[in-house]
Amino acid sequence: MSFTTEQQPGVCEQAPAATKGFTLNHSMLRVKDPKVSLDFYTRVLGMRLLRKLDFPEMSFSLYFLAQAEEAAMAPQDVGERTAWTFAQRGILELTHNWGTENDTEFKYHDGNAKPQGFGHICISVPDLDAAVRWFDENGVTYVKRPEQGKMKDVAFIKDADGYWIEIVEPARLAKLGRPA
Template sequence: MAANPHGYTFNHTMLRVKDPAKSLEFYCDVLGMTLLRKSDVEAGEFSLYFLGFTDDEDEVPKDEKAAAEYVFSRQGVLELTHNWGTEDEDGPVYHDGNAEPQGFGHIALDLPDLEEAVAHFDRLGVEFQKRPEDGKMRHIAFIKDPDGYWIEILSAKAMAGG
């Protein structure tokens, strides 16, 4: 079979978030992602935040139509969906996928230096689900976002045995 015979692109993964301010602080300030586009859907009472990694924030188009095409033609975009009013609810609002019944597991980020990233997350008080020194898989860690979703952090080089 030909590689990608249809020309498909894996564009984005969506996570529902309780408080967009906390989630944007985590994904942008802690992980270094860029808010590529925000869309408020008044009829549905929700907002969409599209995030991705970019070397230059100026590459993101300012024009709404161009920004939409830019976001929906990229790979590796994270869509955070905020249903208005959830930030006012007590306790967790969404299932993280890792408690019973299990479903969704995690997203993963390749980092240039796992040890340096762990120190960065420690300085910022990020919650770990699994530290590299825990268990047998010492080349990965899992951190949690404000809604309890797991994020695997790894180094592609270490994963390949290098």
Template sequence: MMSRHFESAPGLNEERDPATQGYVFNQTMLRIKDPEVTLDFYTRILGMTLVRKLDFPEMNFSLFFLAALDPEELNNWSQDTAERTVQTFGRPALLELTYNWGSEKDADLTYHNGNDEPKGFGHIGFSVPNLDTACQRFDELGVSFVKRPEDGKMNDIAFIRDPDGYWIEIFEPGRLPKGLEKHLG
């Protein structure tokens, strides 16, 4: 019998429960301090599109759902709010930003980025057509780097920081195989 996995690792289950057919990995949620600053970063610096905003006045928070859409994909999104909500929650790979109202006024508020001790969450990742061009643009825009492609042992990836301190891996898919091969032996 052929494995349903492309690689082997301890703990993999070979039998996919038919009940999981249709499951879609939909979102990763990050808490944000100031939506104006963070939404500017994700829409201007990383080109994402806000596809849905949900306000919860009784609980004093808002959710912003962003997608990396090509310009031609915009035509596939409904102007009808209810239908766009269904589209939002059925699409893979969304970024959900959670804003607790008034948090931008709390000078002492910071969110754990997952990379400081104790470590936990690590990063989100963006594939770019050209790593060098993207990093040059990030420099021009004053984006904070955690790691540049030329730093460290893995020279084919970069890490930048968003306004809340979360790490974002930036990579060019075509450069990954050769970059990883020199570390795998």
């Protein structure tokens, strides 16, 4: 028998037929300065910009990013690439409300300060130690290094807007959540 879901109170055991084909496409973060954020996500985390959409009538821009492997499959045609982008999994959308980059006092709530809400996004890496060395070389700010705290082998870093990014090496997490 194949796995369908863990059982917990409130979990619907079978996905309703009407939801077949639903895909978690993207998560959105608001960013103060797209130049700074795009540098972090493309240079430090290796993501590629799939598409930028401007909405001048509402004074904002959207930047859709994906990991390089997924981005390599994107169509060249801008319209086809837009449609393709909205059909993918694991896309990060950065939203820039024009003018925030010029306001020295402006800051978004990271979701981890009081009142808490949004927590973090997560990036899986093939080698956590190599990723930590790369982050150190690039002066990345840590919330928690892998050797710190009770949950070992998990790092948390911050982006330019203070959003937390969990960094994990999947092979190290097989025992996570199991009694010692």
